[in-house]
Amino acid sequence: MKCMRIQCRRRRQEPVPLPSRGASTERIKLTMTRASGRRLRAAAAFGAATILVATGCSVSVKSGTSNVGPTTLLVGGADSGTPALFKNFNPFSPNKRNLTTWMYEPLEVVNNLNSAETPFLATGYTQPNAETVDFTIRQGVKWSDGKPFTPADVAFTFDLLRAHPALDVNGDWQHIRSLSVSGDHVVFHLKSADVPAAKVIEQTLIVPEHTWRDVKDPVTYTNPDPVVTGPYTLDHFTPNQYTLAKNEKYWQADKVAVQKIVVPGSSSDLAIATQGYDWAYSFFPNVDNTWVKADKQHNSYWFPPGGIVGLLPNLTKAPFDNLDFREGLSLGLDRQQIADKAEQGYVKAASQTGLLLPNEKSSLNPSIPDQGMVSQNTTAAYAHFAKAGYTRKGGKLVDRAGKPLTVTLTTPDGWADWLQGAQEIIEQLRGLGITVKLDKPQPASYQQDLQNGDFDLALGTVGGSGSLFQDYNNLLNSDFKKPVGKSTASNYQRYGDPATDALLDKLKTTSDPTEQRQLTDQLQNVVYQQLPVLSLFYGGLWGLSSDKKFTGWPSQKNPYASLMTWGSTPLLVMTHLRLAK
Amino acid sequence: MRYILRKFGLLLLTLWAAVTLNYALPRLMPGSPADAAVAKLSQNGPVAPSTRAAIEAQLGVPTGSWWHQYTQYLDNVVHLRFGVSYTFFPQSVSSMVGQALPWTLVMVGLVTVLAFVVGSLIGVAAAWRRGTWLDSLPTLSGAFLAAFPYFWTALLLVFFVGYVFGWFPTSGAYSADAVPNLSFGFVGDSLYHAVLPALTILITSLGGWILGMRNTMIGTIGEDYVTFAEANGLRGRTVALRYAARNALLPNLTGFGMALGGVVGGSLLVEQVFNYPGVGHLLYSAVTNHDYPLMQALFLMITVCVLVANFIVDVLYGVLDPRTRR
Numbered sequence: 001m002k003c004m005r006i007q008c009r010r011r012r013q014e015p016v017p018l019p020s021r022g023a024s025t026e027r028i029k030l031t032m033t034r035a036s037g038r039r040l041r042a043a044a045a046f047g048a049a050t051i052l053v054a055t056g057c058s059v060s061v062k063s064g065t066s067n068v069g070p071t072t073l074l075v076g077g078a079d080s081g082t083p084a085l086f087k088n089f090n091p092f093s094p095n096k097r098n099l100t101t102w103m104y105e106p107l108e109v110v111n112n113l114n115s116a117e118t119p120f121l122a123t124g125y126t127q128p129n130a131e132t133v134d135f136t137i138r139q140g141v142k143w144s145d146g147k148p149f150t151p152a153d154v155a156f157t158f159d160l161l162r163a164h165p166a167l168d169v170n171g172d173w174q175h176i177r178s179l180s181v182s183g184d185h186v187v188f189h190l191k192s193a194d195v196p197a198a199k200v201i202e203q204t205l206i207v208p209e210h211t212w213r214d215v216k217d218p219v220t221y222t223n224p225d226p227v228v229t230g231p232y233t234l235d236h237f238t239p240n241q242y243t244l245a246k247n248e249k250y251w252q253a254d255k256v257a258v259q260k261i262v263v264p265g266s267s268s269d270l271a272i273a274t275q276g277y278d279w280a281y282s283f284f285p286n287v288d289n290t291w292v293k294a295d296k297q298h299n300s301y302w303f304p305p306g307g308i309v310g311l312l313p314n315l316t317k318a319p320f321d322n323l324d325f326r327e328g329l330s331l332g333l334d335r336q337q338i339a340d341k342a343e344q345g346y347v348k349a350a351s352q353t354g355l356l357l358p359n360e361k362s363s364l365n366p367s368i369p370d371q372g373m374v375s376q377n378t379t380a381a382y383a384h385f386a387k388a389g390y391t392r393k394g395g396k397l398v399d400r401a402g403k404p405l406t407v408t409l410t411t412p413d414g415w416a417d418w419l420q421g422a423q424e425i426i427e428q429l430r431g432l433g434i435t436v437k438l439d440k441p442q443p444a445s446y447q448q449d450l451q452n453g454d455f456d457l458a459l460g461t462v463g464g465s466g467s468l469f470q471d472y473n474n475l476l477n478s479d480f481k482k483p484v485g486k487s488t489a490s491n492y493q494r495y496g497d498p499a500t501d502a503l504l505d506k507l508k509t510t511s512d513p514t515e516q517r518q519l520t521d522q523l524q525n526v527v528y529q530q531l532p533v534l535s536l537f538y539g540g541l542w543g544l545s546s547d548k549k550f551t552g553w554p555s556q557k558n559p560y561a562s563l564m565t566w567g568s569t570p571l572l573v574m575t576h577l578r579l580a581k
Numbered sequence: 582m583r584y585i586l587r588k589f590g591l592l593l594l595t596l597w598a599a600v601t602l603n604y605a606l607p608r609l610m611p612g613s614p615a616d617a618a619v620a621k622l623s624q625n626g627p628v629a630p631s632t633r634a635a636i637e638a639q640l641g642v643p644t645g646s647w648w649h650q651y652t653q654y655l656d657n658v659v660h661l662r663f664g665v666s667y668t669f670f671p672q673s674v675s676s677m678v679g680q681a682l683p684w685t686l687v688m689v690g691l692v693t694v695l696a697f698v699v700g701s702l703i704g705v706a707a708a709w710r711r712g713t714w715l716d717s718l719p720t721l722s723g724a725f726l727a728a729f730p731y732f733w734t735a736l737l738l739v740f741f742v743g744y745v746f747g748w749f750p751t752s753g754a755y756s757a758d759a760v761p762n763l764s765f766g767f768v769g770d771s772l773y774h775a776v777l778p779a780l781t782i783l784i785t786s787l788g789g790w791i792l793g794m795r796n797t798m799i800g801t802i803g804e805d806y807v808t809f810a811e812a813n814g815l816r817g818r819t820v821a822l823r824y825a826a827r828n829a830l831l832p833n834l835t836g837f838g839m840a841l842g843g844v845v846g847g848s849l850l851v852e853q854v855f856n857y858p859g860v861g862h863l864l865y866s867a868v869t870n871h872d873y874p875l876m877q878a879l880f881l882m883i884t885v886c887v888l889v890a891n892f893i894v895d896v897l898y899g900v901l902d903p904r905t906r907r
Contacts, residue, residue, distance in 0.1 A: 083681055083858030083866075086672055094618070094639055095670050166638035219639060220671035239858075241757040264757055266856055270744070412620065444612025444871055447620035489633055 068276065070549060071259040071579065076272040076280035078565035081265030084239035089226040091205040092167035092218070098566045099244060099263055102574065103228040104205040107135055107154070109568045111561050112466035113304055113359040117199070118572060121149070121206055121229060130193035130509045133201060137184045141251045143208050144226075144233045154186045155179060156209035166219045170200055193509035196469040203568065231256045231574050240265045255575040258550065272544070279553075279573075280544045281565045283417075285344060291544050298548040302555050303346045304562055305356045305538030307464030309418070311425070312493040312533055314455055316484050319388055319405070326531040328384035332432045333425065334376040339537030342421030346542075349373065350535035353524040354463055354471060357538075359559065363468060365521040368528050381432065397433035406435040410458040412446040418459050421536065450492040453484035460492060462533055469507050472523045476500050476532060495532040550577040584899050592892045599884040604654050606880075607873045608647075614667045617871040639670060654877075663878040668870040674878045677863060682845070684754050685852075685859035688775050690844045692782045697837045699783075700790025701830065707791065708798035708829075709821045719791050727788030735781045735854040742777060749776045752856040778855040782848055786840075793836065798829040835894055842890025846883040 068074050079085070079098040088096050091104045107122035122135040141149040158179055161168040175197035179188045190197050208227050215221045226234055228247065235245035244261040247253070264271075272280045273294040284291045284301075292299050313320035313329070320326065335349035351357050353372035355364060364371055382392060390397045396404040407429075411422045419440065426436040436457075441449060449455050463471045474480075478496030482488040503526070507519040527533070543563020545553040554561045554573060561572040612620070618636050657663065663674035703723075707716040726734075743751035755761065755771045801807065802825050810820045849861035856862070860879060867875035 083684075083856075083862045086669060088671075093670070094636065095668070166635055169632055169635045171632065171635075220665075222671065236758075238758055238760050240753055240755065240759070266752060268752070441611065443620035444610070444614075444617035446612075447616045448612045451616075451619075 068262060069260070071257070073258045073261045073278045073550065073577075074276060075261060075263055075565060076267035076277045077282040078280075079242075079263050079265065081239065085237075085242060085265045086239075087222060087224050087237055089223040089234065090218070090221050091207060091223075092161070092169060093222070094169075097242065097263075099232075099242075099261070099570075100226070101205065101566065101568050102244065102261070102570050103226055103230045103232050103234070103247075104207065105228075105230045105571060106203045106205050106568050107137075108202040109571055110199060110203055110466045111559075111569060111572065112306070112464060112564075112567075113356075113559050113562050114362075115199075115360075115466050115468070116560075117202070120571065121154070122202065125198055125202065127195060127198060127511050130195050130511060131190045133188040133190065133198045135186045135188070135202070137186055138251070139184055141229055142249045143210075144228050144247050144249055145208075145211075146249065147208070147210055147227075149206075149208070149229050151181045151184055151186050153209050154206055155181050156212070157204065157206045160207070160212065160218060161204070164218055170204055172201055172204055175200060195511045196467055196473075196508060199467045199470075205568075230571060232261060235260065252575060257577055257579050258574060276546075276548075277544075278546050278549055279563065279565065281542060281563060282544060283542045284544070287346070287544075295546065295548065298546045299544065300547070300553075300555075301542075301544045302553075302563060303540035303542055304359060304556065304559065305347060305350075305464070306541040306562065306564075307461050307539045308350045308354065308356065308533075308535050309342075309421070309537055309539050310350070310460060310462055310533040310535045312450075312455075312458045312460045313531070314453060314457070314484075315494050315532070316453060317456060319390070319399075320456065322388045323530065324384045325388035325390070326534070328381045328388060328390070328432075329429075330374055330381075330531055330534050331377045331384065332381035333428055333534070333536070335374065335536055338421050338424045338428070341424040342417045342537065343540060347538045347540045350538050352528050352531075352535050354475065354527040354533075354535065355468075355524065356464055360468075363517075363520055365524040367521070368524060372524070372528055378432065385432075392433050395433055396435070404435060405433075406437065408437045408439050408456040410439045410441070410446060410449055410455040412443040412459075413440040414443065422459060425536075448487075451487040451489070453482070453486075453488075453492065453494055458492070459536075460533075461539060462535075464539075468520050468523075469504075472507070472520070472527075473504050476523070476526065477504055491532075493532055495530070497526070497530070500526050500530075547580055549580055551580050552576045552578045585896055588892060588895050588899075592888055595888055596885065599888065600655070600658055600881065601651075603877055603880045603884065604651055607871070607876050610871065612871060614871040614873065617869075618667075658881065664874040666867075666872055666875045668866055668872040668875060674874045677875060678860070678878055678882065681858060681860045681863045684857060685848075685861065686844065688754075688779055688857065688859065689782065689848050690841075692779045693786070693837075693840050693844055696783050696786045697790055697833075697840070700787045701794045701826075701833060703787075704791045704794025705798055705821060705826045705829075707795045708802060709817070709825075711795075711799060716795070720795060723788030723791040725788070726784050727786075727792070729785055730850075731781060731785050731848070732850045732854055734785055735778070735851055738777050738781055739854065750774050751777060754858050775857075778848075778851050778857050781851050781854075789836075790833065793833050794826075794829065797832055798825055801825045801829040804828075835898075838890045838894035838897075839887070842887040843883070845886045846879075 085097065086095070089100045089103070090096055091100050105120045108117045108119050108125075110117050119138070121138055121141065123138050125133055125135045127133055135154070137151040137154060138149075143149055158172065158176070162173050165173070175190055175194055177189045177191045179186060181187075188197075188201055206229070211227045212218065229251070231247055231250050231253075232244035233247045235243040241262065241264040243263065246256055246259050250256060267277070267280065269282055269284055269290070271277075272282060273284075273291055287301050291301060311329070313326055315321050330352070339345075339347050339349050348357075351372035352374050353365065353368055355361075355372070357364075357371060361371075385391070385397060389400050390405060392398075393402065398404050409422055409426060411418050413419075422438060422440075426438060429436050439455070440446075446458075450458060450460060462475050465471050465474070474490040476495055476497075477491060478498075478501050480488045480491035481494045481496040484494070488494075500523070503519050503522050507516060507523070510516055510519070541562045541564055543554075545563060547553060554563060554576070560576065561569040563573070564570070615633060615637050619633050663678075666672050666674050666677050669677055703719045707719050710716055739751045742748050750756075750773065754774050755767065756774075759767055759770055761767065804825075807820060807825050810824045815824075845860060846864070848859070849865055851857065852859045852861040853865060860882075863875070864879050866872070867879060
């Protein structure tokens with residue numbers, strides 16, 4: 001039996017138009033359990049898997065994934081073909097095969113866990129002033145067809161994105177005014193003083209001019225025979241799975257131990273647990289008793305925080321526009337309990353600083369107490385509610401006119417873990433005397449509600465982009481503050497404060513680390529004190545690995561990357577893995 | 582002839598209504614395709630403003646007044662132009678449907694025919710030997726199985742037959758490393774993969790045909806002409822099949838026509854459980870991703886097939902039963 005088709009994970013079941021997957025730093029999978037109509041199926045499957053694994057029942061399983069040898073890596077949950085895989089290796093396409101990013105390389109890879117940059121097609125960059133970024137391009141790199149890689153390829157790629165804005169999923173040309181090539185340097189002239197732009201630009205995947213020059217319509221081009229600089233090339237493609245083979249011309253071929261990668265178009269949790277997967281990205285319920293128990297000696301998991309799941313208060317509405325009221329809410333919630341209910345105890349409550357801990361611990365503002373963790377204190381909460389004009393009467397929180405307070409909490413339907421978290425929030429708020437109505441629209445409709453500001457309280461994600469500037473800018477910049485009813489792309493809670501904008505502007509233009517540090521400290525204060533979002537818990541990155549065949553996986557001890565299977569960080573992993581002895 | 586023309590006119594009118602509904606319904610869903618895409622992205626972290634712009638540019642999300650979009654849509658429908666799928670961009674809708682349809686037609690179609698033939702035969706036998714074990718066994722188990730939800734039957738099969746015993750593959754329509762072609766090996770491989778989904782549909786739909794056939798058959802057996810045939814000393818099988826069953830089949834035939842029309846819609850739950858690359862699976866993807874072009878093409882195909890099947894049954898009835906022509 002091959003892949004037991006029992007999945008409750010959105011990601012593998014539905015082809016997701018993810019234009020920026022892999023292209024941007026902001027793609028961190030925060031949430032996974034999505035029951036939808038498949039909940040029963042999933043439940044039964046997990047029951048089945050648990051029974052089998054728990055009883056140690058040995059079932060002879062015919063592997064449907066052939067060609068799995070000792071140097072071949074089998075990766076699960078990395079791509080999904082519904083109903084079949086389509087050959088699309090256009091690195092800028094929304095529906096590209098996910099492992100396209102294991103083949104094409106950017107100038108530098110950013111580890112979104114701690115913002116660390118690793119040079120790939122560039123050897124480094126300098127910022128002679130805040131309006132210029134100067135990348136030094138690596139020499140001696142060859143495309144997989146043998147032609148040399150040159151700075152002209154870099155220039156060609158960015159020109160391609162300018163000519164076709166539909167391909168510019170990173171938004172490079174919102175930052176770039178022009179670029180020039182001189183020797184092995186590619187120099188970007190920016191539209192304004194814009195230090196963080198380097199981190200956006202460097203993550204763009206570079207394509208070869210000699211094969212892309214003659215492509216008539218790059219937007220619909222599916223790039224069936226990718227010519228790449230990366231560690232792997234396309235080996236064999238069928239509608240149910242594809243394989244990648246090591247690129248022998250790779251410029252750091254000596255660091256690549258895995259000779260072949262097998263990517264099934266579907267891989268259920270049951271298959272992942274029983275069929276010798278080496279690497280998988282999947283939210284396993286009760287992971288110790290399923291994935292780990294399947295092979296205690298080799299299987300492990302690591303769920304580092306990849307972003308913050310928070311409660312967004314609509315700041316255009318009363319009483320959420322009142323800071324005391326938000327303080328009351330914040331102090332009234334037991335965050336760890338919400339985290340445990342939602343994510344099965346896999347993640348910690350989140351710091352109110354907007355930072356991901358422990359990854360970004362070095363950026364913490366030391367003057368904020370207890371690393372920004374807010375613990376429940378109902379007495380203090382009622383004091384703040386009272387200042388906001390709400391007092392307790394007969395177990396209910398009532399306003400000055402004596403009317404009981406009723407609020408609506410919006411969360412997308414089908415995201416089972418968030419729904420669990422939302423239920424817990426509702427319980428806790430009810431304990432405080434607030435009546436909460438749960439509104440769970442379809443995801444698309446939820447998105448529209450967020451963008452238009454049509455909510456009281458909503459669950460949403462913030463942070464984790466791998467750039468502190470991006471994180472705080474998306475959360476706080478008043479450029480995004482549109483009137484309710486008008487769509488905005490970020491800052492859905494509609495926070496706006498000239499002093500905060502000034503901090504962001506300064507952070508955007510300074511390249512002095514000391515000044516940057518002071519500014520991010522102040523921005524942490526803003527989030528901690530003004531509560532534009534109530535951070536609840538961290539969204540985990542649900543990576544599973546087995547060191548049966550390969551060692552050198554990233555872990556809490558060696559967090560050189562996460563175990564995300566999409567985006568460019570797998571390049572880091574594939575150049576770290578070694579054959580197990 | 583006038584009867585057929587009248588029915589045909591009615592067919593055209595329902596077609597137009599269906600096509601128009603088909604245009605309106607997906608658009609009444611809250612949120613746009615770009616919203617659906619951004620919602621998915623936002624699970625991965627806040628979405629940069631540039632990304633939404635790029636998504637809209639890539640998908641070519643429709644603009645203009647609803648009237649303009651509607652006339653354009655009618656024009657496209659008439660010329661069978663269904664455009665490019667949002668979900669599977671840049672694949673065209675026609676190619677997506679073309680790839681999914683054969684799997685559904687062969688698997689669901691064959692099973693529907695098989696269930697009808699086998700179910701009706703068992704129904705005949707049960708009615709003919711009513712009161713014996715040949716009656717009670719299929720009737721009871723038929724009623725029992727028909728009450729099973731599709732997905733539950735599918736899950737039981739997946740777990741026991743597919744996983745515990747490992748007899749049949751539980752996912753997909755063919756092996757992971759196979760490339761679809763018409764070779765002997767591939768057809769064998771896909772038949773092997775079709776066993777469990779086909780069995781699921783067979784088990785859950787058989788009961789309905791058995792019960793339906795048995796009940797009308799029992800009514801027919803009481804008719805005078807059956808008694809007369811028996812009195813004339815005709816063989817039992819001849820009486821059962823040629824006299825009683827032939828007449829009892831009429832209402833079941835209507836149901837069969839409808840079922841055949843519905844085959845193109847696929848069997849959503851079964852296809853989902855078994856990850857079968859058919860129309861039902863495709864429809865689910867289209868709906869969850871707000872893929873208007875794909876949704877419209879699929880709904881249109883399903884409505885047209887059901888309407889045409891209805892029309893054929895209507896016409897057949899007119900031929901078989903003169904009373905309906907008036």
